[in-house]
Amino acid sequence: MAEAMISGIVEAELIPAEQIIATNKSNEERLQQLRNKYGIRAMKREELDFSSVDFFILAMKPKDIDEALSSIKDKVTKEQVILSVLAGIPTSYMEENLNEDQQVIRVMPNTSSMLRESATALSPGKHTSMDKVILAKKLLACIGEVYVIEEDKMDIFTGIAGSGPAYFYYLMEHIEKTAKEAGLDEETARQIGSQTILGAAKMMMEQDDTPADLRKKVTSPNGTTAAGLAALEKHGGGEAISEAIKGAAQRSEEISANLNKKIVTQ
Ligand SMILES: NC(=O)C1=CN([C@@H]2O[C@H](COP(=O)(O)OP(=O)(O)OC[C@H]3O[C@@H](n4cnc5c(N)ncnc54)[C@H](O)[C@@H]3O)[C@@H](O)[C@H]2O)C=CC1
Numbered sequence: 692m693a694e695a696m697i698s699g700i701v702e703a704e705l706i707p708a709e710q711i712i713a714t715n716k717s718n719e720e721r722l723q724q725l726r727n728k729y730g731i732r733a734m735k736r737e738e739l740d741f742s743s744v745d746f747f748i749l750a751m752k753p754k755d756i757d758e759a760l761s762s763i764k765d766k767v768t769k770e771q772v773i774l775s776v777l778a779g780i781p782t783s784y785m786e787e788n789l790n791e792d793q794q795v796i797r798v799m800p801n802t803s804s805m806l807r808e809s810a811t812a813l814s815p816g817k818h819t820s821m822d823k824v825i826l827a828k829k830l831l832a833c834i835g836e837v838y839v840i841e842e843d844k845m846d847i848f849t850g851i852a853g854s855g856p857a858y859f860y861y862l863m864e865h866i867e868k869t870a871k872e873a874g875l876d877e878e879t880a881r882q883i884g885s886q887t888i889l890g891a892a893k894m895m896m897e898q899d900d901t902p903a904d905l906r907k908k909v910t911s912p913n914g915t916t917a918a919g920l921a922a923l924e925k926h927g928g929g930e931a932i933s934e935a936i937k938g939a940a941q942r943s944e945e946i947s948a949n950l951n952k953k954i955v956t957q
C-alpha cells in the first residue's frame with residue numbers, strides 16, 4: 692500500500708520526490724528498489740531525522756502497530772502529524788499510545804493510489820487542527836478522491852473502498868474464465884471486461900441517473916440482460932456483494948475490538 696501511495700504522490704508532483712522518505716523494518720533491498728524507481732529517499736528507521744518530517748504515514752500491518760507507535764512516541768512532537776492507513780486502528784488507540792495531544796489522522800486509501808484513482812477516506816483525531824486536516828487532504832488528493840468522514844463510518848468505508856478493488860478483480864477473474872470457456876482469449880476478454888467496467892463507472896459518475904435507472908436502460912424486456920440479471924439474482928449475486936462488504940467491514944471492527952485484548956493477528 693505504501694508503494695501505491697508513493698507512486699501517486701510522486702506522479703502528482705505536489706512535493707518533490709526527494710522530500711518523501713520511506714523506511715521499513717530491515718529490508719534494504721526493498722528500500723533500494725523504491726529509491727531507484729521513484730527517486731525518493733529511503734533509509735533505515737535508525738537513520739531517519741524525525742525533526743525533518745511534517746507527516747508520518749504509518750503503513751505496516753495492524754499487528755505491528757504497537758511496536759511502531761512505541762518506536763516513534765518519544766521522537767515525534769505535537770506539531771507533527773501521524774497518518775495511519777492501517778485497517779481497524781482507531782485514532783483513539785493511536786492517541787492513547789502516543790503523547791498527549793498528538794495529532795493523528797486515520798486514512799483508508801486503496802491500491803488504485805498507484806494510478807491516482809484511489810477513493811480515500813480520512814478521519815482526524817481529536818487533537819488534530821483544521822490546518823493539518825486541510826494539508827492532509829491536499830496530500831491525499833495526489834492519490835485520488837478524498838472524503839472526510841466520521842470515524843464510525845470507517846469500517847464500512849473500508850468494506851466498500853479499501854477492500855473494494857479486490858471485488859472487481861475477482862469479478863474480472865470470473866469474466867475472463869467464462870469468456871475463455873466460450874473461446875475468447877484471455878487478453879481480449881480482459882480488455883472487453885475492463886472497458887465495460889470503466890464505461891459503467893463513468894456513466895454512474897457523469898450521469899444524473901441512479902444505478903437502478905442505468906440498469907433499467909440496459910435491460911430490454913425479455914432480452915439478454917434480463918436473462919443475465921435473472922441468473923445473477925438466482926445465484927445470489929446481489930446478496931454476495933452485500934455480504935462481501937459487510938464481511939470486510941466486520942473484520943475491520945474485529946481488528947479494533949481485538950486491539951485492547953492484544954490479539955491482533957493480521
Ligand atoms: N493492501 C491494501 O490494499 C490496503 C492496505 N491498507 C493497510 O495498509 C497496511 C499495509 O498493508 P500492505 O501494504 O498490504 O502490507 P505489506 O506487508 O506489504 O507492507 C507492510 C510494510 O510495513 C513494514 N513495517 C512493519 N513494521 C514497520 C515499522 N515499525 N516501521 C516501518 N515499516 C514497518 C514492513 O516491512 C512492510 O514493508 C495494512 O495495515 C493495511 O490494513 C489500507 C488500505 C488498502
Ligand SMILES: O=C(O)[C@@H]1CCC=N1
Binds near residue numbers: 778849853854
Ligand atoms: O485486506 C486488508 O486488510 C487491507 C485493508 C483494506 C485493503 N486491504
